[in-house]
Amino acid sequence: MHTFYSSHHGWLFGWLRKKLGCSHNAADLAQDTFLRIIASRDALIGMQEPRAYLTTTAKRLMLDRARRQLIEQAYLAELASAAETVGSYPDPAEILLAVEALEQISYALEVVSDNARNAFLLHYLDGRTHAQVAARLGVSMRMVQKYLVQALVKCRLAQA
Amino acid sequence: MKLQSANAAAASTEASVDAPDDISADAAIVEQAAQWIVQLSADDTDRREAARRGFDAWKQADPRHAATAERLESFVGRVRRMRGADDDKNNARPARVALDAVFSAPGKRRRRTGSHRAKRIVATMLLALSVAVPAWLATKMYPLHYLTADVRSATGQWETRVLEDGTRITLNSASAVNLHYDAGRRALELVQGEILVDVAKDPGRPFIVETAQGSIRALGTRFVVGREADATVLSMLESRVEVRSAKQAVNDDGATIVSASQRVRMTAAGIGAVEQIDARSIADAWKFHQLVVHDQSLPQVLDALDRHRPGVISYDRAALEGIKVSAVLPLDDTGRALQLLNGSFPRLRIRTLSPYLVRVDAPAEP
Numbered sequence: 001m002h003t004f005y006s007s008h009h010g011w012l013f014g015w016l017r018k019k020l021g022c023s024h025n026a027a028d029l030a031q032d033t034f035l036r037i038i039a040s041r042d043a044l045i046g047m048q049e050p051r052a053y054l055t056t057t058a059k060r061l062m063l064d065r066a067r068r069q070l071i072e073q074a075y076l077a078e079l080a081s082a083a084e085t086v087g088s089y090p091d092p093a094e095i096l097l098a099v100e101a102l103e104q105i106s107y108a109l110e111v112v113s114d115n116a117r118n119a120f121l122l123h124y125l126d127g128r129t130h131a132q133v134a135a136r137l138g139v140s141m142r143m144v145q146k147y148l149v150q151a152l153v154k155c156r157l158a159q160a
Numbered sequence: 161m162k163l164q165s166a167n168a169a170a171a172s173t174e175a176s177v178d179a180p181d182d183i184s185a186d187a188a189i190v191e192q193a194a195q196w197i198v199q200l201s202a203d204d205t206d207r208r209e210a211a212r213r214g215f216d217a218w219k220q221a222d223p224r225h226a227a228t229a230e231r232l233e234s235f236v237g238r239v240r241r242m243r244g245a246d247d248d249k250n251n252a253r254p255a256r257v258a259l260d261a262v263f264s265a266p267g268k269r270r271r272r273t274g275s276h277r278a279k280r281i282v283a284t285m286l287l288a289l290s291v292a293v294p295a296w297l298a299t300k301m302y303p304l305h306y307l308t309a310d311v312r313s314a315t316g317q318w319e320t321r322v323l324e325d326g327t328r329i330t331l332n333s334a335s336a337v338n339l340h341y342d343a344g345r346r347a348l349e350l351v352q353g354e355i356l357v358d359v360a361k362d363p364g365r366p367f368i369v370e371t372a373q374g375s376i377r378a379l380g381t382r383f384v385v386g387r388e389a390d391a392t393v394l395s396m397l398e399s400r401v402e403v404r405s406a407k408q409a410v411n412d413d414g415a416t417i418v419s420a421s422q423r424v425r426m427t428a429a430g431i432g433a434v435e436q437i438d439a440r441s442i443a444d445a446w447k448f449h450q451l452v453v454h455d456q457s458l459p460q461v462l463d464a465l466d467r468h469r470p471g472v473i474s475y476d477r478a479a480l481e482g483i484k485v486s487a488v489l490p491l492d493d494t495g496r497a498l499q500l501l502n503g504s505f506p507r508l509r510i511r512t513l514s515p516y517l518v519r520v521d522a523p524a525e526p
Contacts, residue, residue: 069516071259071261073516074257074258075257076472078253078258080517082253082254083519095513099258101238101241101242102255105238105239110263117263120239121239121259124236124239125242125252125256126252127243129203141203145202148194148198149191149195152190152193152194153187153190153194155235157235
């Protein structure tokens, strides 16, 4: 691992810096990329194209971070605007757990079709009845149930 | 939570390693479990009751049924819990907004294919970061005129540049300038933010800073220009400049001379009254990346810190308006600056809700 790290770290850092235009983020991301690879263990054995593997891992990390940031910002913004009227903020620890849960939910539902995901969120998250979901989406009740089943079958459940 | 997901992952690996024949059987089980779960929350009470009984019997028929049911139900439970304990529909709103932000990112679906797609999706999501957020956050995002400017600094960063004529400019957080140098003049357009200018002498080509509110012509000199929403603020450190507001330019009136240790504010209405400043402490503040405030309201100070911070500082302006601050605060470590403020004003409550959001308030004393 040591030789792998020393022979590719500089290269990956350069690649990321060019891509991100910021050496601070690049250093951080390069570090995390290697950490993820170390954690996955299996990867190093007989690796044919280590650099392609590195960039793939780094890209996946960027995607995860972008997703997290998107969720966190939108969630906090909404909480903040709610707090203006209610006058109180939820506990920071609770917020963190919620953001983490949302991250996993969005990852799980990412592979589900738009219609099925919409039906799923309207029913389970917003708490609307099957009939309300049907009216909202302009489809039959049967179709709503089909969508819900589809969402459950297709989502990435290892996350749940 | 980590442990739980690790177990789930291990369980699914085992299942797929077991025997290839089982895969279609597994798919059938998942499908059946999903059918049952959907019936559990049908609109009709009788159907829900019947489903509850049928589902229980189905789970008991086979341990694999029970395991699959458990996985699916825990996912559904997790989504439902976002609504909060009292099951109020409004509680789901922040969660909904957050998920919509992810799923509304254009071209976001079908990421299972090739890596060039992944690349495009990263680009789209990063772009989405700057469009899919509510208005109050949007002020933290870089507008197009910033992104296309000749010289710019990121939020929380200082950028010093020596221009081709030897003039040195320093941009503080999230600032941007365009350069228009030609044979006759050296014009610098301040697009946003704040700059410190050390003008190099060039008798043949005057040096001019331009903004929407007017222009500042250097007479061999050092000064700071900052842009606010609809004003330009000029702080003179050394020597003098000739200022001409947009209004004066239209009426072809003469220029106003501003000298060292003076500050003026230009708006659409023209040039405001001259204010005395301590040029030395402002020069030091730029040198050491500090914010020097003298008897300013706390919201003004928080605004300045906010401008230097990648995240957002949220507070109730009206509630904090009465607190007056005189301080020297580090701008390159806004976290530390907030701590220092808290030290001087123990009544303040400063909570870091995430790297992106800090909430400042002053709870009433009991």
